């Protein structure tokens with residue numbers, strides 16, 4: 001671990017790694033606050049040393065989880081104005097950018113929620129996968145519009161984030177039915193919308209989200225059930241415009257079963273990919289704070305937002 005990185009920043013990195021802090025938007029918020037802390041606690045007196053510390057902190061945070069693009073997008077946003085010539089100005093730049101970023105994130109989610117809510121009708125039943133604050137913002141806004149919404153919630157093995165979704169929907173007053181993941185096709189008959197979040201959206205409109213999303217989308221398409229992806233523009237992956245692919249995180253097998261059970265069943269190879277890719281033809285709409293988009297046209301928004309290319313401020317830490 002780089003000694004220049006403040007203990008609080010290391011703690012946040014550790015919590016992202018172990019998924020105590022999880023969910024693409026929540027991770028983005030946490031890393032922006034972490035950079036703010038690094039800036040505030042820095043004892044550097046030389047601007048170049050200060051910049052080096054911030055880059056080192058960004059690298060530590062960047063290396064925690066590879067798939068959710070909100071993480072590098074947040075780091076870029078907070079570190080974009082690092083050209084001042086005094087430490088005090090640099091510190092203020094980072095603090096202001098982090099505050100602005102967190103405020104924008106909150107606003108974007110609220111605006112996105114309104115757009116998503118307009119797609120939901122009174123009496124609709126949704127099916128969810130994993131736990132997405134962007135997706136739940138749509139349901140919350142629909143409920144606030146006075147619509148009655150019900151939910152069928154997939155538990156989302158291996159980490160059961162569906163439990164968080166069930167709890168939060170219950171708190172909104174939404175009646176919830178919890179199902180095991182493999183029951184999804186059976187219950188799609190009773191569903192008006194599949195509503196999921198995203199960890200990254202690629203330039204061709206592919207959606208990278210929790211493992212199991214693509215199978216759910218294929219089944220939903222087969223049943224004629226619309227698939228809505230709630231993803232604020234922070235989830236758009238600029239690298240995919242220039243041909244990069246999104247790295248899919250492989251997580252520890254212990255999330256699936258313990259060593260004793262593994263030995264009992266003859267030590268098979270166990271694979272635990274955290275995400276999968278849903279091709280654009282299985283997605284009806286990507287709902288953002290800038291309105292809803294057919295997946296194939298999301299690249300237009302990406303060009304507008306990232307047209308001048310992106311930097312990797314953590315690269316030379």
Ligand SMILES: O=P(O)(O)OC[C@H]1O[C@H](OP(=O)(O)O)[C@H](O)[C@@H]1O
Pocket residue numbers: 022023024025026129130131132133134135161196197198199209210274
């Ligand atoms: O940003 P919000 O909408 O909250 O979450 C987006 C996505 O992040 C989660 O990943 P994980 O649980 O961190 O692996 C899920 O895949 C979820 O759909």
